[in-house]
Amino acid sequence: MHSEGHTADVAGAGVERTAAIAARVEAFVRDVVIAYERDDRRTPHGPSDALVSELRDKARAAGVLTPHVLPDGRHLSQRETASVLRRSGLSLLGPVACNTAAPDEGNMYLLGRVGTADQRRRFLAPLIAGQARSAFFMTEPAADGGAGSDPSMMQTRCRLDGNHWVIDGRKAFITGAEGAAVGIVMAKSDDGACMFLVDLPDPAIRIERVFDTIDSSMPGGHAVVAIDGLRVPADQMLGRSGEGFQYAQLRLAPARLSHCMRWLGGAIRAQEIATDYACRRMAFGKPLIDHEGVGFMLADNLIDLRQSELMIDWCADVLDGGSLGTAESSMTKVAVSEALMRVADRCVQVMGGTGVTGDTMVEQLFREIRAFRIYDGPSEVHRWSLAKKIKRDWKAAQG
Incomplete structure (x- = not known):
């Protein structure tokens, strides 16, 4: 009986905590972010880095930066996250300001689940702090016969060379590649798909073009990227070869x-x-x-x-x-x-x-x-x- 009461108290506290976070996010978006919707630093390829930085500084000061990740590093549950992210979306600049936007939010989730302690320190911490943006390199150009909705068609290859992996290929529709500091690159080894954490920019990763697309809310837009001889230390692979x-x-x-x-x-x-x-x-x-x-x-x-x-x-x-x-x-x-x-x-x-x-x-x-x-x-x-x-x-x- 006592245990059930304690569990109910904990659950109730969690609901109250989430409601408070969601309310702070909504107030910030309505009172601060919406005014930026006419800012001329909004470009066809998304808000400029200067605008992103200014908005995140204001979110940090308001205590609503990365609100779906608690101070101890734990993520809110998906149900709790829904309540918070819905409020951040009340402005199309809200997710960028609050650091709940794609692809960063998904990359933070993945690194929190799969990354080693060192990987989380090096690559996840700057993302949570809103000090860096990231990109997820999976989709490939249709003209190359590469992976889109069918990831098994992946053409980007990786091979082990000493204590480094060497990656070659092309990627397309890579959101936020331009201006990103952290990359998660998918490639195929003899074992199957692999994922690698990469510091950006890197001379071996070249942006060929940024598409002009119907949408314009995501910083950096959506790019076509060439990867030529990218060398990644073996300890920057996520998990094991073939588990991508x-x-x-x-x-x-x-x-x-x-x-x-x-x-x-x-x-x-x-x-x-x-x-x-x-x-x-x-x-x-x-x-x-x-x-x-x-x-x-x-x-x-x-x-x-x-x-x-x-x-x-x-x-x-x-x-x-x-x-x-x-x-x-x-x-x-x-x-x-x-x-x-x-x-x-x-x-x-x-x-x-x-x-x-x-x-x-x-x-x-x-x-x-x-x-x-x-x-x-x-x-x-x-x-x-x-x-x-x-x-x-x-x-x-x-x-």
């Missing part, structure tokens, strides 16, 4: 979910803006919201937002229970990305001409979420994967 795909799966399911958490926050904010517009704007003798064609769109948004929140919390609980959550994260990624796309589209439509201008964040959110439907696996790939699971489960049930 295992670590990729460990990272990808929570990272997919984190995207959903952040974009949900952005969609909530877009709904607030569209609602305010519809309640103030008059047409044909009454506010827009009183016209069913408009009011019903906002009502449908409310339904999609709540369903997205529930899907995220459900998947978070699965991951917190110790499962890899591969199928659950695929379902959630498809459901949430497509629901939030509907929300963003309706917000643009409700606001008419204003909705397609840069006067509010609604137009950018529309672009960002359209890209999100592709990043971390297009909906079609996730559906294909789920169909394969359905078939496997059916076969198993036949005995």
Whole structure:
């Protein structure tokens, strides 16, 4: 009885702690970060490093930098992280300011789970402190026949040479490669996939170009990178040779979910803006919201937002229970990305001409979420994967 009471007290304290963190993050984003949404240091390839640094200094002063990692180095649970990251996403600059953005958030999670003590000291600590950005080098150019949604097609190779690994290949759509200080590079050895921690910049890693893409919220944009004779000390391999795909799966399911958490926050904010517009704007003798064609769109948004929140919390609980959550994260990624796309589209439509201008964040959110439907696996790939699971489960049930 005493033990049960103690457990309940601990759980209650955890809920209160998370609620307090989430409230501080929301207040910071609304009171400080939103004012930067018109800052001219926002570029087509993401906020400049100077803007990132300024925002992080303010987050550090407000006590909301890297809020999903506790002072003792422990990560919040996925369910707790959902509450915090949703608040950081209320501005498209919020995740950058609070250091909850991709790819850093996913890389921090992976290093915390797999890295050695020395690797965490050298590569993870600067990320948590918001002093460095990182990049995850996995996807490869389609023209090279390289890995995209199918990681088994990986063309980048690595070979052991004394006490170093030598890596050669090309990567594409590498978010944040330009300006990153920490890299996680995937390559294939004779044993299978491997992951390496790399100090950046390195002369053996050359940025060929940074794509002009529909989205513009992530620092450094998305780059094509050539890797020629990159030498990495053997002690900078994550885990063991051949275990890279295992670590990729460990990272990808929570990272997919984190995207959903952040974009949900952005969609909530877009709904607030569209609602305010519809309640103030008059047409044909009454506010827009009183016209069913408009009011019903906002009502449908409310339904999609709540369903997205529930899907995220459900998947978070699965991951917190110790499962890899591969199928659950695929379902959630498809459901949430497509629901939030509907929300963003309706917000643009409700606001008419204003909705397609840069006067509010609604137009950018529309672009960002359209890209999100592709990043971390297009909906079609996730559906294909789920169909394969359905078939496997059916076969198993036949005995």
